[in-house]
Amino acid sequence: MTQTSADQLQRFSFDDVAIRGEVAHLNQAYQDVLSRHQYPQPIAVAVGKLMAATAMLSANLKFKGRLTLQIRLPGNISLIQAETDEQGQLRAIARYDENQPSEELSFEDGQMVITIEPDQGQRYQGITLIEGGDVAAALEEYFVQSEQLASRFWLMCDGQQAAGFMLQQLPSKRTDDDIDAWDRVSHLAATIKQQELLELANEELLHRLYHEENVRVYPASSLSFHCTCSRDRLANALHQVGKTAISEMIEESGHIDVNCEFCQQHYRFDETDMSELFPENNLH
Ligand SMILES: [Zn+2]
Missing domain, CATH: 3.90.1280.10 (HSP33 redox switch-like)
Incomplete structure (x- = not known):
C-alpha cells in the first residue's frame, strides 16, 4: 500500500549515545516544483533529492535567513539548486540545455556549494567537490569541514516524492562506546530501502531500524513550497x-x-x- 506522507521534517535523537538524526519527507512541495517545469526524469529525481537534503540542512538555520544548496556541473546540466528559509519554505530549479538530448545525470566533476545568508549578519559559503559523483558523501564532507562533526546522509526520490535521512554525531567526550554506537546506528540506517524511506511513517521506520535503542522523536515541522519572487x-x-x-x-x-x-x-x-x-x- 502506498501512503502519502505529509511534507515534514522530523528530528530524533538517541538517549544513550551522542547521535541525532533527521527525516524529511517532500510530497506536495516537490510536486509544486515539478508542476512548474518539464524536467526529464533524471533531473526531476535529482531535484527531489536536493530538496530533501536542503530541508534537512534547514534544521541548522538557527536564525532568520536562507540556505541555498547548489550542484554546479560542467555538462549540459549546469545547475541544480534548492533553497529554504528557516521555516522550511523551499523552492528549487534545474538549469540545463533543453536542446541537448537528455543524458544520464552524473555528478562526477561537480561542485556542491552551500550558501547561508542570515537576514542579519554575514553570508557564509562552503564549496565541496563531489568526489565520485556522490552528493551524500559531499554533504558528509561539508559537515566534517565546517563543523567537525561526522554525519551520514541518505537521499531518495522516485519522481513522485522525495525523502532524506541523516545522522550526525554530537560533540561529546568521545568514548569507545560512542564510536561503536556510531558504527552500529549508521550501519542500520544504510539498510533503509527507498520504498521504506518514502512510504513508512517516521515512527515505524525508526522502530524498524532502532528497536534496540532508546530513540526520542521530536515534534515535526512542516515543509512547503514557497517562492520568494515579487x-x-x-x-x-x-x-x-x-x-x-x-x-x-x-x-x-x-x-x-x-x-x-x-x-x-x-x-x-x-x-x-x-x-x-x-x-x-x-x-x-
Ligand atoms: Zn517566483
Whole structure:
C-alpha cells in the first residue's frame, strides 16, 4: 500500500549515545516544483533529492535567513539548486540545455556549494567537490569541514516524492562506546530501502531500524513550497541594469516581460512603470 506522507521534517535523537538524526519527507512541495517545469526524469529525481537534503540542512538555520544548496556541473546540466528559509519554505530549479538530448545525470566533476545568508549578519559559503559523483558523501564532507562533526546522509526520490535521512554525531567526550554506537546506528540506517524511506511513517521506520535503542522523536515541522519572487524584487533587479538600457528595451517592444525561473510567475513592466523602477529620476 502506498501512503502519502505529509511534507515534514522530523528530528530524533538517541538517549544513550551522542547521535541525532533527521527525516524529511517532500510530497506536495516537490510536486509544486515539478508542476512548474518539464524536467526529464533524471533531473526531476535529482531535484527531489536536493530538496530533501536542503530541508534537512534547514534544521541548522538557527536564525532568520536562507540556505541555498547548489550542484554546479560542467555538462549540459549546469545547475541544480534548492533553497529554504528557516521555516522550511523551499523552492528549487534545474538549469540545463533543453536542446541537448537528455543524458544520464552524473555528478562526477561537480561542485556542491552551500550558501547561508542570515537576514542579519554575514553570508557564509562552503564549496565541496563531489568526489565520485556522490552528493551524500559531499554533504558528509561539508559537515566534517565546517563543523567537525561526522554525519551520514541518505537521499531518495522516485519522481513522485522525495525523502532524506541523516545522522550526525554530537560533540561529546568521545568514548569507545560512542564510536561503536556510531558504527552500529549508521550501519542500520544504510539498510533503509527507498520504498521504506518514502512510504513508512517516521515512527515505524525508526522502530524498524532502532528497536534496540532508546530513540526520542521530536515534534515535526512542516515543509512547503514557497517562492520568494515579487514585483519589488524584480523591479530592483531591473533598476540595477540601469535606466538607459531599460528605457531602450521598453521603447523597442513596449514592455519588458520577466518570468520567475523558479515559479514561472509572470511580471510585466512598461512605460508607466519607469517611475516605479527609477524613482530617483522623479525629482528632475
Ligand atoms: Zn517566483
